Amino acid sequence: MVTSTYQVKGMTCGHCVNAVSAEVGAIPGVSDVQVDLASGQVTVTSESPLDAGTVRAAVDEAGYDLVEA
Numbered sequence: 001m002v003t004s005t006y007q008v009k010g011m012t013c014g015h016c017v018n019a020v021s022a023e024v025g026a027i028p029g030v031s032d033v034q035v036d037l038a039s040g041q042v043t044v045t046s047e048s049p050l051d052a053g054t055v056r057a058a059v060d061e062a063g064y065d066l067v068e069a
């Protein structure tokens with residue numbers, strides 16, 4: 001299992017957290033998504049390392065922006 005942390009901006013409430021969790025959680029191989037609303041930190045657990053572009057697309061689909069690392 002691989003755990004990666006991403007920074008997402010624009011989330012303001014629990015609904016935003018759910019939207020991001022759902023989209024990122026739908027990426028193949030992802031088994032867990034933890035979102036910290038206060039910091040915008042999203043911790044993703046997956047079977048293998050995720051492609052950054054895939055994560056970016058999922059966050060974008062949810063309506064938010066992935067902050068460049």
Ligand SMILES: [Cu+2]
Pocket residue numbers: 011012013014015016017
């Ligand atoms: Cu919200």
